[in-house]
Amino acid sequence: MFRTPILAILVAMTVTPAMAQDVSLYAAGSLKAALTDVATTFTAATGTPVTTTFGPSGLMRERIEAGETAHVFASANMAHPQKLAEAGTGGPVQLFARNRLCALAQPKVTVSGETLLDVMLDKGTRLGTSTPGADPAGDYAMALFDKSGHAEALKDKALHLTGGPDSAQPPEGRNPYAWVMGGDKADVFLTYCTNAVLAQRELPELQIVQIPKALSVGADYGLTVLADAPEAAQALADFILSPEGQAVLAGYGFDTANGG
Structure with a gap:
């Protein structure tokens, strides 16, 4: 487990009642290994369980639109979470990784x-x-x-x-x-x-x-916290975007949001 200031802050949050509710993370299948590790670390630090559901981002978005309960949505593009944000289902979309x-x-x-x-x-x-x-x-x-x-x-x-x-x-x-x-x-x-x-x-x-440079295509990954999500959902999103969460993503070969 990372022993860093952000995790110290997260640990302190375990005493708040708002953190008691499980957090539901829906994410792209390409993130399964990395975000499973991130979720495990977050749970160890906060005591807040994270349930994870992985699959193609477009199908994950459709499941959320159909009424499935998700609190954080991490997509392999910016368009799917942006569609939720525009519909008022999700909050602002943040770039968190590149592939x-x-x-x-x-x-x-x-x-x-x-x-x-x-x-x-x-x-x-x-x-x-x-x-x-x-x-x-x-x-x-x-x-x-x-x-x-x-x-x-x-x-x-x-x-x-x-x-x-x-x-x-x-x-x-x-x-x-x-x-x-x-x-x-x-x-x-x-x-x-x-x-x-x-x-x-x-x-x-x-x-x-x-892929040769002339054909190379980059992939920007975006996340959103869904409307009416518990406080812990924002804490999980913040951890994904933190240096510690970004280090986990980098360890699995992703380029981080700041280009590192």
């Missing part, structure tokens, strides 16, 4: 950053992405295609294998991208670099290919 796209490739694929576009365009390459609209990772992949000069060809061939309401779900405990690639569903898959690292830990034979 970027990488490519996962099967070991049999001969590819580098310099040849990635040609490999993706090859008729024999099965190109996987997440589902646009439901999962910001899919939207970012479409933005990459738009920058390529071959958007129509790439969008036509892209297989939307994860992140959608009807996407096949991996077994409990499996990384979804390692599961997709291990099941030989794609030759190349575009996902967040943080996801690619976790997938490679599970399947070391997978290649991680850095």
